[in-house]
Each structure stands twice: as C-alpha cells, then as structure tokens.
Amino acid sequence: MENYLTxxxxxxxxxxxxxxxxIFSNVAFLQEMLDSIDxxxxxxxxFSCGGLGAFDLAGAWAxxxxxxxxxxLDLKTEFEGFKARHFxxxxxxxxxAAQKExxxxxxxxxxxxxxxxxxxxxxxxxxxxxxxxxxxARSVLDGIKRPSRLVIGxxxxxxxxxxxxxxxxxxxxxxxxxxxxxxxxxxxxxxFGANIFMVDLxxxxxxxxxxxxxxxxxxxxxxxxAFAAALGTMKLSEEIDALRVxxxxxxxxxxxxxxxxxxxxxxxxxxxxxxxxxxxxxxIGATVLxxxxxxxxxxxxxxxxVNDVLVGISKAPVFAFLIAVTGTLRGMQVSGSADELxxxxxxxVVQSIFLIIVSDAIFTVVYSRIGF
Amino acid sequence: MTAExxxxxxxxxxxxxxxxxxxHDQLDLDVRRDEILGVVGGSGTGKSVLLxxxxxxxxxxxxxxxxxxxxxxxxxxxxxKQWGVLFQGGALLSGLTVQENVELPIALHSNLPIETxxxxxxxxxxxVGLDLTAAAKYPNELSGGMRKRASLARALALEPxxxxxxxxxxxxDPISATEFDELVRYLHANLDLTIVMITHDVDSLFGIxxxxxxxxxxxxxxxxxxxxxxxxxxxxxxxxxxxxxVRARRAAKAKVIT
Numbered sequence: 001m002e003n004y005l006t007x008x009x010x011x012x013x014x015x016x017x018x019x020x021x022x023i024f025s026n027v028a029f030l031q032e033m034l035d036s037i038d039x040x041x042x043x044x045x046x047f048s049c050g051g052l053g054a055f056d057l058a059g060a061w062a063x064x065x066x067x068x069x070x071x072x073l074d075l076k077t078e079f080e081g082f083k084a085r086h087f088x089x090x091x092x093x094x095x096x097a098a099q100k101e102x103x104x105x106x107x108x109x110x111x112x113x114x115x116x117x118x119x120x121x122x123x124x125x126x127x128x129x130x131x132x133x134x135x136x137a138r139s140v141l142d143g144i145k146r147p148s149r150l151v152i153g154x155x156x157x158x159x160x161x162x163x164x165x166x167x168x169x170x171x172x173x174x175x176x177x178x179x180x181x182x183x184x185x186x187x188x189x190x191x192f193g194a195n196i197f198m199v200d201l202x203x204x205x206x207x208x209x210x211x212x213x214x215x216x217x218x219x220x221x222x223x224x225x226a227f228a229a230a231l232g233t234m235k236l237s238e239e240i241d242a243l244r245v246x247x248x249x250x251x252x253x254x255x256x257x258x259x260x261x262x263x264x265x266x267x268x269x270x271x272x273x274x275x276x277x278x279x280x281x282x283x284i285g286a287t288v289l290x291x292x293x294x295x296x297x298x299x300x301x302x303x304x305x306v307n308d309v310l311v312g313i314s315k316a317p318v319f320a321f322l323i324a325v326t327g328t329l330r331g332m333q334v335s336g337s338a339d340e341l342x343x344x345x346x347x348x349v350v351q352s353i354f355l356i357i358v359s360d361a362i363f364t365v366v367y368s369r370i371g372f
Numbered sequence: 373m374t375a376e377x378x379x380x381x382x383x384x385x386x387x388x389x390x391x392x393x394x395x396h397d398q399l400d401l402d403v404r405r406d407e408i409l410g411v412v413g414g415s416g417t418g419k420s421v422l423l424x425x426x427x428x429x430x431x432x433x434x435x436x437x438x439x440x441x442x443x444x445x446x447x448x449x450x451x452x453k454q455w456g457v458l459f460q461g462g463a464l465l466s467g468l469t470v471q472e473n474v475e476l477p478i479a480l481h482s483n484l485p486i487e488t489x490x491x492x493x494x495x496x497x498x499x500v501g502l503d504l505t506a507a508a509k510y511p512n513e514l515s516g517g518m519r520k521r522a523s524l525a526r527a528l529a530l531e532p533x534x535x536x537x538x539x540x541x542x543x544x545d546p547i548s549a550t551e552f553d554e555l556v557r558y559l560h561a562n563l564d565l566t567i568v569m570i571t572h573d574v575d576s577l578f579g580i581x582x583x584x585x586x587x588x589x590x591x592x593x594x595x596x597x598x599x600x601x602x603x604x605x606x607x608x609x610x611x612x613x614x615x616x617x618v619r620a621r622r623a624a625k626a627k628v629i630t
Contacts, residue, residue: 024531028484056531336512337466
C-alpha cells in the first residue's frame, strides 16, 4: 500500500499522498487501496498528487470515482499538485455523458417472452418459406417458358460440383453400407441355412432405400452447406444486391441453377450409390459367405425388377429439391454478421436431412399402399 | 520537444518483396513520441504492408522493426497492451455488441471485476462520442462513422501509448470525416498518444498531422508538412500540387491564423 498512497491525519482533515504508477494495469489494486481509506471523523480529504509517477485515464477514473463516493458522504475532497491533464479530460467526458439522456433498456432487464417470441418466429419463418418457394417456382416456370433465361453453364457446373465431385465419397460410403448389410443379414439367415437370401435383403434395401438415402444425406452435408455458405457470403458482401441493381434476378442466376443442377445430379449419383452398395454385398458374399459372383448376380436377377430400382431413383429429384431449396433459402436469409452465416449454414444442413427423412417415410408409406 | 527525440517506432532496412515485385527496399523510419504521423502514398506503394509489418501481421523479408523498444516478429505477440489499432473497416466483432467489443480487450488483459470493466468500457465509449444506446447495439446496426468511433473506443480500451489508424476517414461523409479528425485531435491533445495514421484524405493530413511520411520509390520520405510540399520528387509534387491538396492546405493555414 505504501507504494501507491499514504494516509496521514491532520487537524483539518485527511491527507492522502499518491505516488507510484496509477495506470490501467494497476487499477484493480488501486481501487482496493482507495476503498481501504477510512475517513473516520474527518470532514475533508486532500489528495496530494505531486509524487505521482505515470497516470492514465483508468487511474484517473479510479481516483475520480472514489472522490465522488466521498462527496456523497458529505466529505470535502480536494486535489493538490495536479500536473496531469487527465483529470480535466475525465471531468469533461463525464460532463458530456451526464448531459446525454439516460436511455432505458440498456441495463434494465428485459421481460422474457419466450413463447410469444417463439410463435412469432415460427410464423415469420413459415411465411418466408412459402414466399420464397413461390418465388422460386415462378422463376422455374419462367425458365421453362423461356429456356433462354436459364443459365445453362452454371447449371452444368453445379451438376459437376454437387454430383460428379461427390461420386468417390458416396460410392465409398455405400460400399461400406453394403458390407454392413451383408454381414448383419447373413448372421440372421445362417440360422436357417438360407445364406443366399442375403442377396434379396441387400439388394432391396440398397435399391429401394439406402442408396438414395445415403447419397442424399451425403449431398446435404456437402452441397446443402456449400449453397448456404456461398449465398450467405454473397449476401454479406452485398453481391446479391449488386446483381439486383444490375437488373439480374439472383433467383435465376444463382438459385435455379443450383436447384436444377442438384436435381439432375442426385438421381445420377443414386445410380452410382446403388452399384457401390451391391458391390459391397457381393464382395462379402464372395469372400466370406460362400456366395460367388455368379450366384449373386443370378439371385439378383431373380429377386429385383426394374420397379425396385425406379423406386429409389424416383425419390432422388425430390430429395435434391428439398436440399437445394433449404440450402439456398437459408443462405439468402443471412444478414448482418458472420455468426448468422454459421448458424444458418448449420440450420440448412440439419433441416435438409430432417426433410429428407420425413419425405422418405411418406414415400415408403405411399409406395407400399399403391404397391409400387 | 527537445532536439533528442524519443522514438516510439524504429524501422531499419525494411525490405518487402512479393515475388519479383519489390514494395519496400531498405526503408528506414522513426516515429517520434507524441507526434501524429500521416502516411501517404499511391496505390501499391505498400502503405498497408508497412502497417501490417509494424503490427507483426506480415513477416518482412528483411529489416528490424521495434515498437516501444520491443522487437516485432511475425506471428509473435507484440506490445498488445500498449498499442491500439483502428482497422479500415472497423473490424468490430460482429457477434458482440459495441459494449462487449470494448470490454473484450479489458477482460483479456486484466483481472478487473466485471463492474469496473463495464464502467471503464462505458468511459471509453463516451470518450469517442457515442452513448449508451449505441453501446447496446451490434456493429451491423451502426452507421459507418459510428462503427469507426466504436472501433476507436476498442483501440483505446487498454490506454495504449501508440495508436495506429488505417484510413480513419475513408468512406465517411465530409461532416463525419471532419468530426472524426476533431476527435483524433482531441484525444491526442488529452492523452499521451503517438498516432500513426495512414490516410488518403488531404484534409485530415493538413488538419491534424505534425509530420508526413510519403512512400515513394520503394522508400520513404518524412518531413513536416511545410517542408515536404517543397520536395522535388515528382509524385510528391503531383500529390501536393493537386487542387484538392492545395485547397486543404490553405484551409488548414487559415484555421491556424484565426
């Protein structure tokens, strides 16, 4: 304490002499020491500042705050030997601040309207979704009526980026899924000596459900997020506004190519996924389960007809539409900050995977009802 | 000021190359204590590279840079508590309010209680001419001028001794720009600040700078305003001979007289 201030009691009040460095890095300590000053019976406090070393605004502020505290206790405070100009400056700032009106709402706790805000948000989101789906539909229709307005080059680029580039990863995942299915079904079928039915199980599961589902989920993770991030960044850097001002419809040159591109790419990707899944099953059959390649294909031809393949592939455009619309829509909703971009990209992926699975459930029920 | 100036920043033999393109060649610079140094130069003369080198954000090919006696090395911590930087776009963290942005450096570099931290931040926010309404807002809700002020408050949060301003008045309307110049001058007059300011704005150059550093021919020429306008270099002649510069100079002179 002696390093920064000394207190001395005199006849006409308390003498506090300050020394050392009263700077930002010491503020916590300085405040503690100032608080430990006990005015006792004194009616006046004199701060002598002649011995001060470095003195900055934070130090001045600590001193000023304390002197205000003393003033409130009806103690007179005065300063002696003040060479630093900070104090005047501080006084000036505080005077300006005092002239400004107190703004309610900043430090006041706000009432919590979780439920009503939630409902309002849900409503706003729904309206926005309907609005933009309608907008996109109009652009698609416009494109069909006047194909010259479709941006073919960008669409093809999207087919490559979302489809062709995804082939290796999708095929690897489906191949592994084929192996898993073959193993798991063989374990059950072995009990009945019906190993060969493994082919039926694997082929049906891959063709009707898993091929397209895995491809769609991989694409949602790869391209859904890419759509949201790309459009969101363009939105933040005002590129979208620039397009609008130039008289170009961002829907037409950014969103429609992505939707059409993905709707072309995903069915094709599904074919690759199906092939990889079957290969996985056949590989395990040939190496572990004693079902050679020939009997695998023979059994396959017997159990699968073209409908099974079509069931899977027919879902792909719908999944693709859901992924692309969710991704682009969320991307276009980005505004303001980088945080928002991250949040909406996450939302895009989570929602598109959710929608894929919901619509897959609907497909399965409907198809089994109509016997497809 | 005494004849022996105390140097806050010393640069010796700075060389910056990008591929075959040489931006700085054996550049020397001294920034004196308590001055406002304006840095000007045409596009591509390496104003930003110079600033980034001083801040340790860019590793120069050769040369020694010292700020407040501390050697600056790329990717190594510099004198963070003693310098403040106002980036061109403000560079406020978009996920935090202005208040939190200003509190952040205080929270990172001290162990002050939350109350003190908050009050010091509010003090800084008032100091740059903002109020509590602005303090509660997110950066994207502020105008360009307010964002610059908020960013300045953050730069000043730790009571720095050196302040770097990267085009502080770029993108501001003339009134806001003049107000910002006033603010810088006001802060410089009241705090122990050395200011290095990159600027394109001839008004702020003539209005508030003590000395000017001009980046020409891969080197730097530093002098007072009155001297530098007489320098024979063609770029300097062109720059200060421009009608806008002449007008700004006259305006600044008139201000001094009145």
